Amino acid sequence: MKARIHVTLKPGVLDPQGKTISHALGALGFEGVEEVRQGKYLELDLKESDPEKARAEVDEMCRKLLANTVIENYQVEIEA
Amino acid sequence: MQTAVIRFPGTNREKDVVMALEHATGHAPRVIWHKDASFPDVDLIVLPGGFSYGDHLRAGAMAAHSPVMKEVVRQAEKGVAVLGICNGFQILTEAGLLPGALLRNAGLKFVCRDVCLRIETAESPFTTGYQNGQVIQVPVAHHDGCYYADDEELKRLRDEERIAFRYCSAQGGQDNRSNPNGSRDEIAGILSASRRILGLMPHPENATEPLQGSTDGSGLFDGLTRALN
Numbered sequence: 173m174k175a176r177i178h179v180t181l182k183p184g185v186l187d188p189q190g191k192t193i194s195h196a197l198g199a200l201g202f203e204g205v206e207e208v209r210q211g212k213y214l215e216l217d218l219k220e221s222d223p224e225k226a227r228a229e230v231d232e233m234c235r236k237l238l239a240n241t242v243i244e245n246y247q248v249e250i251e252a
Numbered sequence: 253m254q255t256a257v258i259r260f261p262g263t264n265r266e267k268d269v270v271m272a273l274e275h276a277t278g279h280a281p282r283v284i285w286h287k288d289a290s291f292p293d294v295d296l297i298v299l300p301g302g303f304s305y306g307d308h309l310r311a312g313a314m315a316a317h318s319p320v321m322k323e324v325v326r327q328a329e330k331g332v333a334v335l336g337i338c339n340g341f342q343i344l345t346e347a348g349l350l351p352g353a354l355l356r357n358a359g360l361k362f363v364c365r366d367v368c369l370r371i372e373t374a375e376s377p378f379t380t381g382y383q384n385g386q387v388i389q390v391p392v393a394h395h396d397g398c399y400y401a402d403d404e405e406l407k408r409l410r411d412e413e414r415i416a417f418r419y420c421s422a423q424g425g426q427d428n429r430s431n432p433n434g435s436r437d438e439i440a441g442i443l444s445a446s447r448r449i450l451g452l453m454p455h456p457e458n459a460t461e462p463l464q465g466s467t468d469g470s471g472l473f474d475g476l477t478r479a480l481n
Contacts, residue, residue, distance in 0.1 A: 184402075185355065185400060186355060186358060186398065186400065186434060188356060188357075188358050188359070188360050188434070189356060189360065192360060236317070237309070237313065237317060238309070240310055240313070240346065240353055242345070242351075242352060242353045242400075242401075242402075243353045243355065243400055
């Protein structure tokens with residue numbers, strides 16, 4: 173079973189890297205980009221075969237380590 | 253006063269802290285490797301600067317969840333003073349011993365230079381060697397030093413006078429160079445609610461000898477020694 177995790181900065185948290193990427197896109201002629209927010213993507217291979225148990229476990233992993241919930245939000249997708 | 257300095261893989265400022273502590277206290281600190289089984293009885297634990305675990309995932313995140321940090325949390329709960337410098341500050345926030353987080357510098361560059369700090373409260377064992385409003389010069393050397401806390405947390409820090417140091421100009425005010433990393437509210441260092449834990453991004457240990465260009469950091473170590481003896 174696979175878990176796909178997106179970790180993103182909370183709204184309002186400064187993202188200077190996102191801003192720089194946005195400027196770079198503008199310099200390449202992509203003028204329609206209003207904002208870029210950079211985040212992280214993690215893929216986990218899990219032994220667990222019950223999707224509900226897997227989700228609960230990954231949720232705990234995110235809260236304890238994979239995301240810093242002071243500054244980051246996370247989204248978990250479980251794929252059988 | 254007995255002290256311990258914790259070393260993780262990637263820690264690289266422990267010798268600087270050892271020298272500053274030995275100079276101030278007259279005793280060599282115990283240097284604790286993160287895998288050491290026993291923990292000595294001490295009055296102060298220092299988490300020095302560096303790049304513990306290569307800053308993997310987030311600066312300080314891996315060290316914050318290592319077994320030795322569980323012991324540091326236990327010691328802190330017993331009232332042992334804890335000082336986190338640079339990476340040590342990042343570890344303390346990741347471990348939940350101090351609020352907020354340290355983000356990538358607003359200018360995206362590693363910043364290594366002298367900065368001026370204003371002492372915002374002398375009411376702690378770490379700042380008792382200084383006067384309120386005093387300006388000191390110490391170096392910073394970091395990539396992830398932009399302090400962030402949400403509005404509610406910032407208000408709590410201000411109301412409880414837990415902001416220990418703010419970045420400032422040489423005159424004590426603000427100019428366009430005084431904040432090296434974009435920290436909210438110019439915050440360079442904060443205290444726990446108990447005032448027994450301090451985290452700061454600058455390196456007072458690197459301003460304790462005339463050869464280093466400033467001895468303004470000595471006030472922290474000398475004050476600590478008097479307060480904890």
